[in-house]
Amino acid sequence: xxxxxxxxxxxxxxxxxxxxxxxxxxxxxxxxxxxxxxxxxxxxxxxxxxxxxxxxxxxxxxxxxxxxxxxxxxxxxxxxxxxxxxxxxxxxxxxxxxxxxxxxxxxxxxxxxxx
Amino acid sequence: xxxxxxxxxxxxxxxxxxxxxxxxxxxxxxxxxxxxxxxxxxxxxxxxxxxxxxxxxxxxxxxxxxxxxxxxxxxxxxxxxxxxxxxxxxxxxxxxxxxxxxxxxxxxxxxx
Numbered sequence: 001x002x003x004x005x006x007x008x009x010x011x012x013x014x015x016x017x018x019x020x021x022x023x024x025x026x027x028x029x030x031x032x033x034x035x036x037x038x039x040x041x042x043x044x045x046x047x048x049x050x051x052x053x054x055x056x057x058x059x060x061x062x063x064x065x066x067x068x069x070x071x072x073x074x075x076x077x078x079x080x081x082x083x084x085x086x087x088x089x090x091x092x093x094x095x096x097x098x099x100x101x102x103x104x105x106x107x108x109x110x111x112x113x114x115x
Numbered sequence: 116x117x118x119x120x121x122x123x124x125x126x127x128x129x130x131x132x133x134x135x136x137x138x139x140x141x142x143x144x145x146x147x148x149x150x151x152x153x154x155x156x157x158x159x160x161x162x163x164x165x166x167x168x169x170x171x172x173x174x175x176x177x178x179x180x181x182x183x184x185x186x187x188x189x190x191x192x193x194x195x196x197x198x199x200x201x202x203x204x205x206x207x208x209x210x211x212x213x214x215x216x217x218x219x220x221x222x223x224x225x226x227x
Contacts, residue, residue, distance in 0.1 A: 002157065002159075004157075042121075042203055042217045042218055042219040042220045043158070043203065043205075043217045044217075045214055045215065045217070048214065056214050058214065090157050090158075092157070101146070101207075103160050103163075104160065104215075105160075106156075106157025106158050106159070107157055108155070108156060108157055109155075109156070109157055
């Protein structure tokens with residue numbers, strides 16, 4: 001158990017809909033990362049927050065947005081969903097938010113299926 | 116754009132065999148990490164290497180960072196079914212704004 005929680009574990013929805021994925025970081029971690037993983041592929045970095053502020057953006061679509069709240073939990077909002085958005089979405093947290101230096105602890109992921 | 120290429124993409128071997136997987140780039144990385152991901156779970160960090168030529172061992176797993184810090188390898192001795200999983204390398208490059216650049220992974224299956 002990494003200490004990072006993600007809800008829901010599974011989500012099935014239809015094209016055009018909007019969903020919200022939730023992540024609670026490990027206790028004491030200030031940084032949250034969001035990743036997308038398509039079937040049996042590597043991770044695509046979406047976005048990083050540090051202590052409530054956006055720190056870095058990766059390949060995040062304009063239809064997607066995220067935020068980190070004062071209690072440090074984070075939400076990833078996906079709108080106008082398309083079939084190609086079906087994937088595993090992982091949240092990771094780390095202490096000081098310096099990738100490659102910090103250890104990123106990953107949650108169990110949310111599997112999104114868009115029909 | 117800095118890229119990390121992993122090879123092979125897929126490897127299926129018998130228990131007890133040795134194997135090596137590779138993570139290569141044409142760019143220099145300031146550090147490189149290896150993760151293992153099991154089905155239905157998130158990746159778990161195995162090791163971080165930061166110095167060119169560095170070798171780290173984790174039981175039967177040996178990780179090496181290339182002298183020029185452009186490549187890395189993971190060698191598993193006497194593979195066991197518990198080693199089955201997706202092995203991902205990720206590195207911090209000069210132009211990556213301190214974000215990890217991820218390889219596509221090597222899917223490893225160890226048959227009993």
